[in-house]
Amino acid sequence: MATAPSHYDVIIVGAGLSGIDAAYRLQTECPRKSYAILEARGAIGGTWDLFRYPGIRSDSDMYTLGFPFRPWTGDKAIADGGSIRSYVEDTAREFGIDHRIRFDTRVVRASWSTDSAIWTLDIEESGRRTTLTCRFLYMGSGYYDYAAGFTPEWQDVDAFQGKVVHPQHWPADLETAGQRIVVIGSGATAVTLVPALAETAAHVTMLQRSPTYIVSRPSQDGFAQAVQKALPPSLAGRATRWKSILLGIATYSFARRKPATVKAAILRNVAAQLPEGYEIARDFEPRYAPWDQRICLVPDADLFHALKSGRAEIVTDTITRFTPTGLALASGREIAADIVVTATGLVLKLFGGVELVVDGRAVDPAERMAYKGMMLSDVPNLVLAFGYTNASWTLKCDLSARYACRLLNHMDREGVTTCTPRRDWAVAREPMLGFTSGYVTRATAILPQQGATAPWRVHQNYLLDLAALSAAPLDDGVMAFTRPGEAVADAAPAERLKPAVAFAIGVGVVGGLALLFRGRPKG
Structure with missing residues (x-):
């Protein structure tokens, strides 16, 4: 058996959607570059391999969550987790990406040396500590902690005689048929679990502190079905994807x-989905505006069917304490339960917990600014795949991978080895994500900041990013390109940053569309 290389041009961390996407882009757009994918777990799929709770499905349509180079052809736009996992595995196998993955390989530390223009990765591979090196590091490791989800502290949890489980680590042998189940939470996981569990449980209660916006949509896309009959598969896939975007x-x-x-x-x-007289405001009217937090999609109104059947209910209240047989609420009500599911959210963790070091100094992401939503200020040769909060994850990640390939090819042409977005200290800082969801607000201390102006502005808009990442000049006066050991110059003054005429012509149409659809919250 051949010994695996210890040095690569590019190392991708993570074999989920964003990692497989980045590998495909490298193979096709930078075919001379050597690369490997380091995957801490033993399987392809990332989120879609880790999560195995009942009913798990996409909360975005598969025509945009899927890969643009291998369009989703399944019957359902909102697909189940097993189908998504198979789709990612099949994609990796079809393009030979699966042979580039080093499984059970966890990156502990990544250290950059300006003198050598090299990243050195301390890894644990199948229980053995060793190092790898690379010129360029692509972090496709997702944005949350795989070890554990978020669970609030409740009084007297130990007194409960039933089972308490978190969806992130669903026991394969958990028997739910005929059980009284309480699902604590109101987000995408909760609204997915409730109808799935209600099919066999004695009764399911979704217990929420406050409501979430919930929208029902068909699991099948009528437009997709029509164009698949009228157009060749490749054209049908592109048409459906752009319609959804x-x-x-x-x-x-x-x-x-x-x-x-x-x-x-x-x-x-x-x-319209519930019986007349139902108290909609109590259980379904949030205190915030639409898209201050992510909107939950339920396919084919399955949650509402479970509620109307009486097999499930929503209770809006707060937990006072656990009891031996259930949960005591602030209203005085007690809910009996055999199983309590804590669908209470995720814990954000950037870079999969990898410690970043640049020239001997630890990198604190919260002290950095996000360049085009995918690189960190003053951190060389590193791209972070971070998707949209208001659209499919893969949309932004694919743009990031293509941009990384543009950078690599530009560096080869210019004979440079390092690219570093240099922070402009005159640009005002703002939170990276304009979301009020609990998992975002809890992670404020670890997230990088965005800037008030481009290229530090993090767009939640695919068209704006398409223009900024696919066609905008790479040498924009903020990105510094250097050779090994060469000092990185400060960012150019803002007045020197003028868009190229060719760029203005090339992206005028796309930029115009982006501005047309660009909305701003009031107040």
Whole structure:
């Protein structure tokens, strides 16, 4: 058996959606570059291999969550977790990416040396400590802690005589049929679990402190079905993908411009799914505007069917304490339970917990600014795959991978080895994510900041990013390109950063569309 190399041009961390996407882009756009994928677990799929709770499915349509170079052809736009996992595995196998993956390989520390222009990675591979080196590091490790989800502290949990489980680590042998189950939470995981569990459980209660916006949509996409009959597969895939992209941008932008109108429409849709007289405001009307937090999608109204059947209910209340047989609530009610599922959120963790060091100094992401939403200020030769909060994860990650390939090819042409986005200290800092979700607010201390102006502005808009990442000049006065051991110059003054005429012509149409759909929240 051949010994695996110890040095690569590029190392990708993570074999989930973003890692497999980056590998494909490297193979096709930088075919001379050697690369490997380091995967801490023993399987392909990332999130879609880790999560195995009942009913797990995508919360975005598969025509945008899927890879643009291998369009999703399944019957359902909102697909189950097993189908997504198989799709990612099949993609890796089809393009030979699976042979480039080093499984059970966890990156502990990544250290950059300016003198050698090399990343040195301290890794644990199948229980053995060793090192690898690379010129360029691509972090496709996701954004949350795989070890554990978020669980609040409740009083007297140990007194409960039933089982308490977190969806992130669902026991394969957990028997739910005929059980009384309480699902604590109101997000995407909770609204997925409730109808799935209600199929066989004695009763399921979704216990929430406050409501979330919930929208029902068909699991199958009528437009996709029509174009698949009328067009060749490749054209049908592209047409459906762009329909979904533009519709998503338009609806999000409209929601930010007209939050009251969209809120009323969502609540009317909810009311139409439930019996007359149901207290919609109590269980389905959030205190925030649409898209201040992510909106939950339920395919084919499955949650509402479970509620109407009586097999499930929603209770909006707060937990006082656990009891031996269930949960005592602030209202005085006690809910009996055999199983309590804590669908209470994720814990964000950047870089999969890898410690970053640049020239001997530890990198604190919270002290850095995000360059184009995918690199950190003053951190050389590193790209972070970080998806959208208002659209499919893969949309932004694919743009990031293609941008990384543009950088690598540009560096080869210019004979340079290092690219570093140099922070402009005159640019005002803002939170990277404009979301009020609990998992975001809890992670404020570890997330990088964004800037008030480009290229430090993190767009939640695919068209704006398409222009900024696919066609904008790489040498923009902020990105510094250097040779080994060469000092990195400060960022150019803002007045020197002028867009190239060719760029303006090339992306005018895309930029115009982006501005058309770009919405701004009021207030």
